[in-house]
Amino acid sequence: MASTNDHPGESAAGDPVKLIAVRDSALSVDEVFRALGDDAAGGVALFVGTVRNHDGGADVDALGYSCHPSAEAEMRRVAEKVVAEYPVRALAAVHRVGDLTIGDLAVVVGVSCPHRAEAFDACRKLIDDLKHEVPIWKHQRFSDGTEEWVGAC
Incomplete structure (x- = not known):
C-alpha cells in the first residue's frame, strides 16, 4: 500500500484510517489499540480473530492465509466505506498471512467513535466487510489428513 508518511500502513495526520496492513509476522492488539x-x-x-482448533465439526491442526497483492488496497477501500457510514474518529485493521497455529491472532481490527454503540456497530461492519470483500x-489442514480452502477469511 502506498503510504503518505514514513510508516508503511499508517495514514496521514487527518485521515481517520490510521493503520491498514497485511503482515507475515505476529499481530499486536496493543498496536491496533494505540492507533x-x-x-x-x-x-x-x-x-x-484467533485460530481455533475446529471448524465444521472437524479438528483443525493448522492453517495458512494467503492474499492477492491488492489485499491492503481492498482493506483500505472497506475501511473508507466504514468511515463514510459511521462517525469514526480512528480505524485500524491488520491481517496476518502465512502459516499460523492454534491460538495465533489472524486479524485485529478496531474503531473509535464518540459513543460506544457507534463503535460496536462500526467495528462489526468493518470485520464483516473485510471477511467478505478482501481477497x-x-x-485449513484437518487432523484426519483432509484440507480445505476458504474463499475469503
Whole structure:
C-alpha cells in the first residue's frame, strides 16, 4: 500500500484510517489499540480473530492465509466505506498471512467513535466487510489428513 508518511500502513495526520496492513509476522492488539486513540472518542471497539482448533465439526491442526497483492488496497477501500457510514474518529485493521497455529491472532481490527454503540456497530461492519470483500484466503489442514480452502477469511 502506498503510504503518505514514513510508516508503511499508517495514514496521514487527518485521515481517520490510521493503520491498514497485511503482515507475515505476529499481530499486536496493543498496536491496533494505540492507533485508535482520539480525545473525541468515548468508545473504542476491538475485534480479535484467533485460530481455533475446529471448524465444521472437524479438528483443525493448522492453517495458512494467503492474499492477492491488492489485499491492503481492498482493506483500505472497506475501511473508507466504514468511515463514510459511521462517525469514526480512528480505524485500524491488520491481517496476518502465512502459516499460523492454534491460538495465533489472524486479524485485529478496531474503531473509535464518540459513543460506544457507534463503535460496536462500526467495528462489526468493518470485520464483516473485510471477511467478505478482501481477497485473503484460508487454507485449513484437518487432523484426519483432509484440507480445505476458504474463499475469503
